[in-house]
Amino acid sequence: MEDVEHIEKGMKLIRADGRRLDGRKPDELRPIRIEAGVLRRADGSSYIEWGGNKVLSAVYGPREAHPRHLQDPARALVQCRYNMAPFSVSDRKRPGPDRRSVEISKVISEAFSAVVFSEQFPRTSVDIFIEVLQADAGTRCAGLTAASVALADAGVPMRDLVTSCASGKIDGVVCVDLNKDEDNFGDADCPMAIVPRTGEVVLLQMDGHLTYDEFQKAMDLSIGATRRIYEMQRDALRRRYSVTLEDILKEPAPAAQREEAEPPLSQDDFGPEGM
């Protein structure tokens, strides 16, 4: 008990030089890397590494909604399943949905419902899967940011990408993108998601203790951070889909390509058994 008390009461989260324990400034994000189109079978997919978080996202659809009684004759359902792998946290998480992941799945579904042009696909569902492989606080923001790229990768029509980031308060200082220790021992956490082009807030949660002024500071930090993350999302999509002049020049002429792709069969193509 003494140990825990020591950590809870004595742990300083802001160093004497004003930086955080991992050396970041209050408005500094952890390193983020996003990749689009990482899975073969899914209609769209993406992978994000955000600090110590490793999150994979896949999108299927629009496809026929099952069970049928859930179908909406006017629009597509946007359904998200957020799931944590049992090995993604230090104490093994029991597999399957718990109350926390049910809630997160719900708020993420609602956030995407705000941007997907669902009226174009009646009776279908757009299924978004988020798998947290390694967790280090801020998994819903990482998952949402990744899922947004996966939706774009799947070609699902949307008004814009959705970008997510959290801010919170540690040792009385409002900071962006809390890590695990900061989340556990900090004073408040406020995850949000925004439609960057319009500034609409599509996800907003908060727990802890913030004054109204601190909340505004947290939102301002988050909004600033989402601008940077939005660029990373777009960059991931550009890397996946952009074609440069160089690529075109590198491509062999159509006739030569056909020959290369399908060389004439020879005896060597069959194994020793003749198959």
Next chain:
Amino acid sequence: MSEEIVSELMRAHVYRLASSGQRVDGRALDEPRKLSVERSFVKTAEGSARAKLGNTDILVGIKMSVGEPYPDTPNTGVLSTSVELIPMASPTFEAGPPRPDAIELARVVDRGIRESKMVNMEKLCITPKEKVWIMFIDIHVLDYDGNLFDACSYGAVAALSSAIVPAKNAGLGDDFPLPIEHWPVSVTTAKIKDVLLVDPSLDEERMADGRLTVTTDENGDIRAMQKGLSGSFSYDEVKRIIETAQRVGRGIRPLLHT
């Protein structure tokens, strides 16, 4: 929770009124329905309250038992909140395991109470690492006429404030009231197109595009928030909603005190 269809006539009517600052039941846009709270409704519970917010009617019971603390919080009591949307409360509620709606509702009510540190959970520790009080908040929705988030939260806060810890029965000295230190009040605002309405009625809620629940404490500080539904809010709207929640909360808080 909002599967019933609202007629186009009602939609047009509600919106037309709302865009000129009026509501079907005569309230102002930032005016909650009448709240009445009846404490100690159930004698078998350690604390209870029946809360009526307009015609929305809920009953909250607090049960206390002795159990083990979580390993990462060895010297604090345990808080557990559940909501049952029983089929008698609405034609859209079905029996069975809790659906995402009910889970979100319970977690948002829980968050307001937990994060505001309403109950000093450290005072519910009996023997560190071994024995603590476990506090169950069980919320029964009896009649659903809109805005369960606030009704359940008011019921839970009132029930907690009336709860007596049954220490004597457990052989742990004299009974004592729960150590209450803060008074969280949740205020939910619905957005219909471009209009914001506090404490949505059933029809307003069923046609709402967005919902934002803000829980503030007696200092007006924000303790919990939850945005719901598929609509969105501008940052300015969020700020307006918080300011309204602070103001409306000040009016409601005295009704929750004993």
